Amino acid sequence: MTSPLTPVSLATDQARTRLHELTVIDVRTPAEYASGHLPGALNIPLDHVRRALPEIRHAAERGDVLVVCASGARSENACKVLAEQGVATATLAGGTGAWAAEGHDLHRPAACDTRSGWSMERQVRFTAGAVVLLGLVLGLLVHSAFQLLAAGIAGGLVFSAVTDTCGMAALLGKLPHNRPRAADLDATLAALRSR
Numbered sequence: 001m002t003s004p005l006t007p008v009s010l011a012t013d014q015a016r017t018r019l020h021e022l023t024v025i026d027v028r029t030p031a032e033y034a035s036g037h038l039p040g041a042l043n044i045p046l047d048h049v050r051r052a053l054p055e056i057r058h059a060a061e062r063g064d065v066l067v068v069c070a071s072g073a074r075s076e077n078a079c080k081v082l083a084e085q086g087v088a089t090a091t092l093a094g095g096t097g098a099w100a101a102e103g104h105d106l107h108r109p110a111a112c113d114t115r116s117g118w119s120m121e122r123q124v125r126f127t128a129g130a131v132v133l134l135g136l137v138l139g140l141l142v143h144s145a146f147q148l149l150a151a152g153i154a155g156g157l158v159f160s161a162v163t164d165t166c167g168m169a170a171l172l173g174k175l176p177h178n179r180p181r182a183a184d185l186d187a188t189l190a191a192l193r194s195r
Contacts, residue, residue, distance in 0.1 A: 007079035029178035036106030
């Protein structure tokens with residue numbers, strides 16, 4: 001890897017050949033992680049990366065750390081946070097989506113709920129669409145001011161695209177099905193310490 005301040009990006013084939021020597025951290029929500037993740041990946045949701053900093057730093061001192069998410073955007077954000085703290089990391093180009101598209105296996109633990117978790121992108125699309133539809137219907141049936149709800153969501157989507165952030169994803173990430181249980185996160189941090 002390069003200097004701690006410059007996160008690198010690994011292609012899926014590069015990551016696959018080095019998987020046995022990498023500590024892989026998946027920063028998606030627990031529901032997304034349970035729906036399929038890179039073999040051996042540990043789940044530390046993006047908003048818990050700072051809490052896990054000592055363990056991630058320890059792992060990075062012992063070997064290379066690969067940070068993954070669904071498409072690469074959240075893992076890039078996590079890598080930036082870690083780089084600011086002097087922790088060298090790499091991100092998987094295209095995330096688990098690219099990994100699966102290349103035909104590489106995703107691990108789906110048998111102990112996980114059999115229901116497939118929705119990706120954060122899918123949750124955001126559903127929520128935004130539902131709120132826009134609700135605003136339009138209420139605007140037609142109740143009062144035209146409800147159309148401002150649809151306009152607000154449209155403005156939020158444009159802002160999200162321009163800034164490459166997503167406030168709705170941050171809010172949805174706080175829902176119970178998207179949060180790790182304390183025991184799960186503690187077990188993940190203990191596993192990371194032992195590497």
